[in-house]
Amino acid sequence: VNSKATVTGTFVLSVFTAVLGSLEFGYNIGVINAPQKMIEQDYNATWLQRYGEPIPSGTLTSLWSLSVAIFSIGGMLSAFCLGFVSEWLGRRKAMLINNLFAFIGGSLMALSKLCRSFEMMILGRFIIGAYCGLASGLTPMYVGEIAPTSLRGALGTLHQLAIVTGILIAQILGLEVLLGSQELWPVLLGLTVVPTVLQMSFLPFCPESPRFLYIVRCQEHQAKRGEQEVGDMLAEMKEEKRKMEMERKVSILELFRSPLYRQPIIISILLQLSQQLSGINAIFYYSTSIFIKAGVQSPVYATIGAGVINCAFTVVSLFLIERMGRRTLHMLGLGGMCICAVIMTMALALLDSVPWMSYICMLSIFGFVAFFEVGPGPIPWFFVAELFSQGPRPAAMAVAGFSNWTANFIIGMGFQYVADLCGPYVFLIFAVLLLFFLIFTFFRVPETRGKTFDQIAANFNERSVGGMMDMDMDMDLDKPSTELDYLGEESIN
Known part of the structure; x- marks a missing residue:
């Protein structure tokens, strides 16, 4: 385009x-x-x-x-x-x-x-x-x-x-x-x-979303009016609509029952959890008290400093995302956060005996926030939109959103109690979780950069394990898949 x-x-x-x-x-x-x-x-x-x-x-x-x-x-x-x-x-x-x-x-x-x-x-x-x-x-x-x-x-x-x-x-x-x-x-x-x-x-x-108008409401004329770059976009939407006519509306239960959608929905949920369980909200909800513990003179301004870094690195991510790809950036972010969490734990533990550790603690918090905005911050949200076609997309968005908010609630309610229990070692829990999400992303999450929704689906076909030999002809990523198998994928049991 x-x-x-x-x-x-x-x-x-x-x-x-x-x-x-x-x-x-x-x-x-x-x-x-x-x-x-x-x-x-x-x-x-x-x-x-x-x-x-x-x-x-x-x-x-x-x-x-x-x-x-x-x-x-x-x-x-x-x-x-x-x-x-x-x-x-x-x-x-x-x-x-x-x-x-x-x-x-x-x-x-x-x-x-x-x-x-x-x-x-x-x-x-x-x-x-x-x-x-x-x-x-x-x-x-x-x-x-x-x-x-x-x-x-x-x-x-x-x-x-x-x-x-x-x-x-x-x-x-x-x-x-x-x-x-x-x-x-x-x-x-x-x-x-x-x-x-x-x-x-x-x-x-x-304008209303042309994809919604054309694919869900079947209003081609309206969709064209709302879409300037008609040619390529319309061709892609036509292909997607043709697929969707073959696939029914998908309920939330079906996302988990059907082998076609199971792997993409598990990926979507785990990516949302990798965002919330990374420990970032613990830092935002309780940053002021963390900075006070680290002996910072004006904790409120240190918190605002973390907010500024948050914005700056989101802009960095904006420029990197089409160059490096979603999966690479997500792994970079998770890995960086994991290292920062370990350094932060060590700095907090040594704070009483080594006073200058408060600076290391601040730097690791800033690093933690920066790496979050490179990967786990922006990427999980639109991965969901990219992994699903129009049929299952709304249900998938609902499940992903629900997972994200539930994890957010658990962190908001539980962090203070866990922090009181574990003291400076609370961030080791997040380091372990981050390592798990990093390994999961490496082995399970596909790259979606620059691919149409169709090609992403075909990519899942290619990665699927088991039968489906009759779909071999569809495996070429450049050719849109033509079977009933949008996101077709044999369950990996």
Whole structure:
């Protein structure tokens, strides 16, 4: 595809508008960290006003943990509905209606102090979590479907870039001198409605995904109108549609039952787990306390430093992804993180006896974040979109999203307890997990760079073990596979 011909004003507007959802997702991950003490004081004041006594510390811890973790529960539930919603409403309308969740959630959080209600705060976090669960699937799905093959990787990375930019904006605005103060924290939480209003204003001017229009809704005329680079794209979509007419809509259960989809869905789930169980969220949720332990003078600014590195290396990944390939970058990221986790453990363990280890500790945290953004950050999200054709894609996205949010919830709830138990050795657990994911990626994950959805499917045929001798004629990657076997793959038992 001639990428220059494809990048039109409408295309740029569509991608920008879609990733506003990812920006908001990132903002809501990062926003809760800084004002923790202020919000806890308000919970206490509310309790005092209602019951005439200070809040018991156990109750306060539970309420705070719930405020943080209910976000992931909202995300888990809505991510599971992603397939149904994106098919029923279409990608664009689903993004538009999803903004209502963000608006309601943001408003509830912003007004919770005024109304003296921690219930409003918790409900707001749940609703904004539901928004983020849908946005985290709809954005990469929409961007992946409107992007030409040659730009799909780089544009897929924009989803992650917007997330980390959102986290960084939240960290900076959360400084006490800005909005992280006792009076202004409701404004900090309420600001999440700004990207919502922007996205709602721009979406009517964006086209629906031509892949969705042509393949799901069978509206060839509309799809052509929404697609500038008609020739190559339409040929690819026609081939995909022909395949899809042979394959039924795939339910979530079928993804696991059918030998055709089992390997790709296991790969998708493990890639999502490699993102969340790498330990990155442990660093983001508790970075300030980790930096205090490491003896850093201004831990808040060190956390913002980690946020800046996060953004910088996402941009690096943007340029590398079409040159080096998805699989290579993912392995590079996992390997680098594993080494940094081991160094961090050693530095934290030696901190009391060797004071200058605090610098090593900081450097290894920064390295950990940098390697995350090269591989496990951006890559799992659009691998799912690339491993599945239109038939099973929505169900696969829902399963992958659900796995991601569930792992996120487990880390959010469990890390503090495990850290208290293991002390400085907590990151060794992550190092072992990273090593496992690295080995898995090396042996099981195919390269998808520059291939059409069809060729990726044929690649699975080639890798399949067992029968299927009659499909030998289809193994040439340059020729689209013609059997009923989209992603055909004998189960490896």
